[in-house]
Amino acid sequence: MRKYWVIQRKSFSYLIDKKTTFAILVLTLVALFSMLVSIGVGELYIAPFDVFTALIGSGLEMNQLIITEFRLPRVMVAFIAGASLALSGAILQGVIRNPLASPDMIGITGGAGFAAVAFLTMFSDDSNNLLLSINFLPLFAFAGATIVAFLIYGLAWKDGVTPIRLILIGIGLMALFQALTTLMMLMGPIYRASQATVWLTGTVYGTSWKEVKAMLPWFLGMLPILILLVRRLNIQGFGDDLTTGAGILVHRERFMLLMVCTALAGSAIAFAGAMGFVGLIGPHIARRITGSSFGGLFPASALIGGIMVVLADLAGRTLFSPLEVPAGVFTAAIGAPYFIYLLFKNQ
Amino acid sequence: MNGILQDNKIRTAVLIIGIFIAFIVMVLSVVLGYTDTSLSMAIEAYTAFNGSNEHLIIQLSRVPRALVGMAVGISLGIAGVLMQALTRNPIASPDIFGVNAGAGFFIVFGVTFLGITSIQQFMWIGFLGAAVASGLAYALGSAGRGGLTPVKLTLAGAVMAALFASLTQGMLVTNEKALDEVLFWLAGSVEGRKLSMLAAVMPALLIAWTVSMLLSRQLNAFALGEDVAVSLGQKTVIFKFAAALMVVLLAGGSVAIAGPISFIGIVVPHFARYLVGSDHRWIVPFSALTGGIMLVLADIGARYIIMPEEAPVGVVTALLGTPFFIYIVRKGIFQR
Numbered sequence: 001m002r003k004y005w006v007i008q009r010k011s012f013s014y015l016i017d018k019k020t021t022f023a024i025l026v027l028t029l030v031a032l033f034s035m036l037v038s039i040g041v042g043e044l045y046i047a048p049f050d051v052f053t054a055l056i057g058s059g060l061e062m063n064q065l066i067i068t069e070f071r072l073p074r075v076m077v078a079f080i081a082g083a084s085l086a087l088s089g090a091i092l093q094g095v096i097r098n099p100l101a102s103p104d105m106i107g108i109t110g111g112a113g114f115a116a117v118a119f120l121t122m123f124s125d126d127s128n129n130l131l132l133s134i135n136f137l138p139l140f141a142f143a144g145a146t147i148v149a150f151l152i153y154g155l156a157w158k159d160g161v162t163p164i165r166l167i168l169i170g171i172g173l174m175a176l177f178q179a180l181t182t183l184m185m186l187m188g189p190i191y192r193a194s195q196a197t198v199w200l201t202g203t204v205y206g207t208s209w210k211e212v213k214a215m216l217p218w219f220l221g222m223l224p225i226l227i228l229l230v231r232r233l234n235i236q237g238f239g240d241d242l243t244t245g246a247g248i249l250v251h252r253e254r255f256m257l258l259m260v261c262t263a264l265a266g267s268a269i270a271f272a273g274a275m276g277f278v279g280l281i282g283p284h285i286a287r288r289i290t291g292s293s294f295g296g297l298f299p300a301s302a303l304i305g306g307i308m309v310v311l312a313d314l315a316g317r318t319l320f321s322p323l324e325v326p327a328g329v330f331t332a333a334i335g336a337p338y339f340i341y342l343l344f345k346n347q
Numbered sequence: 348m349n350g351i352l353q354d355n356k357i358r359t360a361v362l363i364i365g366i367f368i369a370f371i372v373m374v375l376s377v378v379l380g381y382t383d384t385s386l387s388m389a390i391e392a393y394t395a396f397n398g399s400n401e402h403l404i405i406q407l408s409r410v411p412r413a414l415v416g417m418a419v420g421i422s423l424g425i426a427g428v429l430m431q432a433l434t435r436n437p438i439a440s441p442d443i444f445g446v447n448a449g450a451g452f453f454i455v456f457g458v459t460f461l462g463i464t465s466i467q468q469f470m471w472i473g474f475l476g477a478a479v480a481s482g483l484a485y486a487l488g489s490a491g492r493g494g495l496t497p498v499k500l501t502l503a504g505a506v507m508a509a510l511f512a513s514l515t516q517g518m519l520v521t522n523e524k525a526l527d528e529v530l531f532w533l534a535g536s537v538e539g540r541k542l543s544m545l546a547a548v549m550p551a552l553l554i555a556w557t558v559s560m561l562l563s564r565q566l567n568a569f570a571l572g573e574d575v576a577v578s579l580g581q582k583t584v585i586f587k588f589a590a591a592l593m594v595v596l597l598a599g600g601s602v603a604i605a606g607p608i609s610f611i612g613i614v615v616p617h618f619a620r621y622l623v624g625s626d627h628r629w630i631v632p633f634s635a636l637t638g639g640i641m642l643v644l645a646d647i648g649a650r651y652i653i654m655p656e657e658a659p660v661g662v663v664t665a666l667l668g669t670p671f672f673i674y675i676v677r678k679g680i681f682q683r
Contacts, residue, residue: 100502104509155673164498165676168438171505172672175442175609178512179665182534183658193530194523201516276513280506329517336510340483 020296023289027303034307035079038314039071077207078313078327079306080215081272086282086305087226088265090297093283094233095257096163102280103265106152106170108145109276110177112269115144117181117196121188137199138214138270145266148173149258160251162240166258202275202328204313211271218267222260229257230294237292275312275328277335278305284342308334350624358629361622365636369417372643376413377405380650381657384409408539415537415545416646416660417639419605422552424638425559426597427612428619428631429590432566436497437675440612441477441598444500445507447607449480450599451533452511459518459525467547473603474551478595483507485591535608535661537646548600555596559631562590566627608661610668611638617675 005016033048039055040046046054046063053059054067089102096106103109119140123132152173156165181200185193232253236243243250265279282305283297289304290296312330319325352358377389384401389409392402423441430439441447453476457463463472484507488500515533519526531538565586568576576583601608619633645663652658 098498098502100499100506104513105502105505155677158677168498168501168676169673171443171501172669172676174505175672176665176669179534179609179662182530183653183662185530186534186659187653187656190523190527190530194526197516197520197526201513201520276509276516280509323521326517326520328513329520332510332513332517336514339506339510340487 017290017293017296020290020293020300024296024299024303027289027300027307031079031303031307031310034310034314035075038075038078038310039067041314041318042066042071073209073212074204074207074313075310076212077215077271078204078309080212080219081204081268081275082278082282082305082307082309083302084215084219084264084268084305085275085278086286086301086308087222087298088261088268089279089305090283090286090294090301091226091233091257091261091264092279094236094294095254095261096167097237098163098167099284099287100280101167102277103261103269104274104276104279105174106167107148107172107174107177108152108170108262108265109269109274110174110181111148111151112141112145112266113200113274114177114181114184115140115147116199116273117184118144120192120196120199121184124188124192138267141270142266145262145269148177149262153255153258161254198326199273200328201326202269202273202331203316203324203326204272204309205324205326207271215267215271218263222264225256225260226298229253229260230298233257233294272309273326273328275309276332277339278308278331281331281335281338282308284339350620350622352622353624358623362632362636365633365640369636369640369643372640372647373413373417376416376643376647377409379647380409381655407541411540411542411545412537412646413643414542415540415604416643418545418549418552419537419601419608420611420639420642421556421635422597422601422638423608423611423642424615424619424634424636425556425631426594426601427614427638428616428627428634429559429562429566429594429597430612431616432570432627433587433590433594434497434500435570436500437617438501438613438672439497440610441594441601442508442607442609442612444481444484444504445509445511446477446481446484446504446594446598447602447609448508448511448515449483450474450476450602451607452476452515453479454603455515455518455525455529455533458529459522470548470551470600470603474595474599477599477602480507480511481591481595481598531659532606534659535606535664536649536657536659537605537642538649538657538659540604544604548604551596551600555593555600556635558589559593559597562586562593563627563631566590566631567625570625570627606659606661608642608664610664610672611642613675614668614671615641617671 005018036048036051040048040051044066050059050063051067054063092101092103093099116137119137124130152166152170153161156169185196232248235248240250283301285304286297286300290300308331309327312327315330316325316327352361374386378384378386382401382404384405388401389405392405396402427440430444431437450473453472454469457468457472463469484500484504487503519529565581568579568581569586573583615634615638616630618637619630623629623633642660645667646660649658649660649663
C-alpha cells in the first residue's frame with residue numbers, strides 16, 4: 001500500500017498523506033465530541049445524545065432553547081478562537097522558522113491587550129460607566145494587533161525582513177506594550193483593572209451568536225489564502241536563498257503570511273481575550289501527529305487549538321463552580337508544563 | 348574593540364565625574380516631585396527635624412526611594428553585563444530572559460497562596476523565582492539540536508517570561524485584593540519603598556557587586572571564547588556557576604524590592620562598552636554607575652508623566668529602552 005493518494009490534473013497535483021488524513025479525521029471527531037460534551041455540561045446537564053437531537057431540531061423544547069441560545073454560541077466562539085490562534089501560531093512558526101514563535105511572543109497579543117485596556121480606561125467616566133458600547137472593544141483590540149504587526153514589520157525591515165529580526169523586535173515590543181498596559185491599568189480604577197485582567201487572561205464568558213457571526217468571516221476568509229500559500233510555505237522552510245531560487249518573492253510572501261496571522265490572532269483575541277499558549281502549543285501537538293508539512297499541519301493545528309479552548313472553557317465553568325475561572329488560566333496552566341516537557345524531551 | 352575613552356587616566360576621571368553625577372541625580376530625586384521641597388529643607392529634615400509634612404516626605408519617601416533606585420539600577424546594570432558576557436548575547440538581560448517575570452510569579456504566588464507579607468520573605472522567594480526562571484531559560488535554550496545559541500536562549504527566555512506572566516495573571520484574576528496590592532509592584536517601582544526593605548536586600552547586593560568586580564578579569568578571558576578561557580587556565584564551570592549565581596542575587600534582589608524593571612539591564616552595558624571598550628574591569632563599574640543614574644533619572648521622570656499620579660518607573664524605562672533595543676537588533680548583530 002502506498003503512503004500517499006495522488007490527485008493529479010492538468011493544472012495541479014496534490015499528494016495526500018494517508019496517515020495525516022486519518023489523523024485529521026480522528027481529530028475532527030474528537031473536536032465534535034468535545035463540543036457536544038461541553039454544550040451538554042452546565043447548570044442543567046444534557047446528555048451528549050440529547051444535545052445531538054436538540055441540535056438537529058428535535059427533542060425537548062427547553063433543551064433546544066438552552067442549547068441554541070446560550071451554550072452553542074459560547075462553545076463555537078471557544079472553538080473558533082482556539083482554531084484561529086493555533087493556526088496563527090502555525091503560520092508564524094513557519095514564517096519565523098522557529099518552533100517557539102507565537103502571536104503572544106512577538107507582541108501581537110500585547111498590542112491587542114494594550115488597545116483593549118486603553119479602551120476600558122479611556123472611555124469610562126468617573127462613576128465607572130463605559131461611555132462607548134463594550135461592542136467597540138473588539139474593534140480596538142483588532143486595531144491594536146494590526147498596528148503592532150505593521151510596527152514589527154516596519155521596524156524589522158532593512159533590505160528585507162529576516163525571521164530573526166522579526167522575532168527579536170517582536171519580543172522588544174511585547175515588553176513595551178506590557179509596560180504600557182500596566183500603566184493604563186494603574187490609571188483607571190481597580191474595578192477596570194480587574195475587568196482588564198480577566199480579558200487579558202482570555203475568556204469566552206457571555207458570548208453569543210453576535211460574536212460567532214463577527215468571528216466566522218475572518219476565520220473562513222483566511223482559509224482559502226492559506227490553502228494557496230501552503231506549498232510555498234513548505235519551501236520557505238529551506239531558507240531564503242532556496243526560496244528565492246524557487247521563484248518565490250520571499251518578502252512579499254512573508255508580509256502576506258504575517259497579515260493572515262494577524263487577522264486570525266486579532267479576531268480571536270478581540271472576542272475571546274488574550275488566551276495564552278494556544279498559538280504556541282497547538283501547532284506543537286499537531287506537528288507530532290501530522291509531521292511538519294503545512295498541508296496537514298494547518299488543519300490539525302486548527303482542530304487541536306479549538307479542542308484546547310473548548311475543554312479549557314469547560315474546565316473553567318465546572319471545576320470551581322459556582323466560581324467561573326477564565327479559560328485562559330487553563331490554557332496557560334496546561335500549555336506551559338506541556339511546553340517545558342516538550343523541550344526537555346527534545347534534549 | 349576600543350571605546351571612546353582610551354586612556355586609563357581619562358577613564359578614572361570619567362568614573363569619578365560619574366560618581367559625582369550620581370550624587371547630584373540622587374539629590375535631585377530628593378528635591379523634585381509633586382511636593383515642593385528644596386535642598387536646604389532636605390538637610391534640615393535631618394539636622395533640624397520639625398515634623399512638618401515636607402520633612403516627613405523627605406525622610407520617609409524621597410531619600411529611601413533615591414537610595415533604592417540607585418541600588419537597584421546598579422544591580423540591574425551589573426546583572427546585564429554578566430548575562431551578556433556569559434551568553435555572548437547582546438540583548439541578554441534579566442527581563443528579556445524571563446528572570447524578572449519568574450521572580451514576579453513566585454512573589455505573587457507567595458502573596459496569594461502562602462500569605463506572605465514581609466520584605467524578607469519577598470526577598471527569599473524572589474531569589475528562588477529568579478533562580479528557577481534563569482535555570483529553566485538556560486536549560487530550554489540549550490535543549491535540542493545545536494546546543495546553546497544566543498537566539499534560542501532569547502526565545503526560551505521570552506517563552507518563560509510569557510509563561511510566568513500568564514500564570515501570574517491567572518492568579519490575579521481570582522483575587523482582586525491581591526491585584527490591588529501587587530499591580531503597582533508588578534510594573535516595577537521604587538515608590539513607597541522603606542529603608543528597612545533596602546537594608547534587607549543590601550547584604551546580598553553588596554556581596555554580588557563585590558564578587559562581580561572580582562570576576563571582571565575572568566569575564567575578559569571568557570569573552571574570548573570558552574576554549575580560549577580553558578587554555579588560559581580558567582575553570583569555566585566554576586566561573587559560569589559563580590557568575591550565574593551573581594545574576595540570581597542581583598536580579599532576584601532587585602525584583603524583590605522594586606518589581607520587574609525592564610531594559611536597564613540591556614541598555615546600560617552597551618553604553619558602557621561604547622565608553623570604555625571591551626575590558627570588563629572597566630565595563631562593570633561603568634555599567635553599575637550608568638544603571639544607577641539611569642534608574643534614578645527615570646524615577647524622577649515617572650513622577651511627571653501622569654501628574655498628580657505617579658507612573659511606575661518600569662514603564663518609563665520600557666518607554667526609553669525599547670527604541671534602543673530596536674536599534675541594537677537592527678544593527679544586525681544576529682545574522683543567519
